[in-house]
Amino acid sequence: MNTVGEPRRLGVPGPEARLRFETEPRKRGAGPGRRLLVLDGEPAFELSSWCGTCQFLFRRLEGANQTLSLEATQERLAGRLSDLDDDILDAFGSLLPEGDYLPSLLRVEPRLVTPGQEGDYFSGEQVAAWGLDAFWGLPEHPRTPYYRTFETVVDDAAHLYEFVVPMVPPSWNEPERVAEYVEQLGRGVVPTAVAVSTLDLCQPALDLHSTDYHGHWGLTHFLLDGHHKLAAAASAGAPVQLLSLLALGESLAEPADHRRLATLRSQPRLPRGTRQAG
Template sequence: MLLNVEPVRVLGDPDEPRLSFSADTETNRERLLLVDGKPAFELTFWCGTCQILFQRQEGSTETFSPEGDDPVEAFGSLLPQGDYQPLSLEIRPRLVQPSGAGDYFAEEQVETWGLDSFWGLPVYPRTPYYRTFETPVDGEAHFYEFVVPMVPPSWNERAQVEKYASDLESGDVATAVAVSILDVSAPAGADGPDHYQHWALTHFLLDGHHRMQAAAETGHPVRLLSLLAVDSGTASRPMVERVPALRAQEPGRR
């Protein structure tokens, strides 16, 4: 459910942000989410026909809780300076294990791109992650949403997860925060019912890891404040501008 959309805001640290996006547009490769200059996630290549990707790297080892009265400004201060679309969402996360039931990379992605041509295996994200929402874009494209933790659920403190689970059972709706990107890709020269454009809205979870796990375990909703980086995904700006409307649609599968 889409709860609120704020106007696009200029946020971020122009000098030394803790999180940043790095890309080599000349080779269409090496898109990275960096934490303190270290690779935290490898992202979808720029080519426009490459598979969707978020693959955890060694720099993804911590969560973030900046102080401030305005959470948009507080979390925005961690990010590189740029345009961000704040979105308030209500989600029902479902925890997925790589290559397990419901894994996007082993199911929908393989249906469209097939197995990796070199390894002969599905793409491996190196992390459990949450699936939350999907809906058709049109007859030739489909929208998928993921919440990717900066640290795996196995690192969470069990007592904290149980506390938030109890709070959710009592009716409390907790809020998590993420920086998000929209990547859009489709295989080159392919046709047929399984070959369509994939729109991937990926939320990299900055704060709320225990809350997210508790929501997944109890089936209760959790709120997510998404700071959608307008110019950091492979999607064009007009595509990013469609995200609020797509996110307000009824969920559905192809």
């Protein structure tokens, strides 16, 4: 069961936010600066370009070196939330810049993916749409393992891809804590993780290098709390719950696209090339 709430105002003034979105200044003779997710003043992830025709992207940078768990919320996140919890939303909102966020409670079954290996979006579906990077002759690289959780058909011309991206690599997790969560999952406990999210709509400008030309809706959840939970769920093949705060003003999407998420996220999981029944 997924719950998508109504947009709400959360966050603190930009300079006070531990995690915020920024765009690097334009350099003389160059295009727009990188679109970034910044943690404690240091670039943590490079995001998709504002142009909308470049490849969808999340790329880990040196500033992604810590998690953002909040001690006061740990007990309540140890199990399944029954609804959108105002106290937890406000607590994690205090880490983020003031803005409009769409809160959602999602059921996810994470699958850990290593770039360049089986199931990697960047060397699979993205290359099919954009081809290899024209200069490097290689796929884009996120510089981090990540979790694939869901995908479905948007329409005949577009597909939704969902990712959960850890702030630190799964190899940094404490094995003992992961094992504890595996044991709990085996007893039917469904814990809750928390993420700040973006929805980026990207599509190649021309069908020149595509074997599968289509628009990509990239729903990316940057994990704030729950790194051990996601690792355990991926190991055990079990579901967890994800509390997502979608940053509406920082996504490459329109309000009408945001409103479609509840419907899209309630559809069956459908890999690219599969048509929805009916």
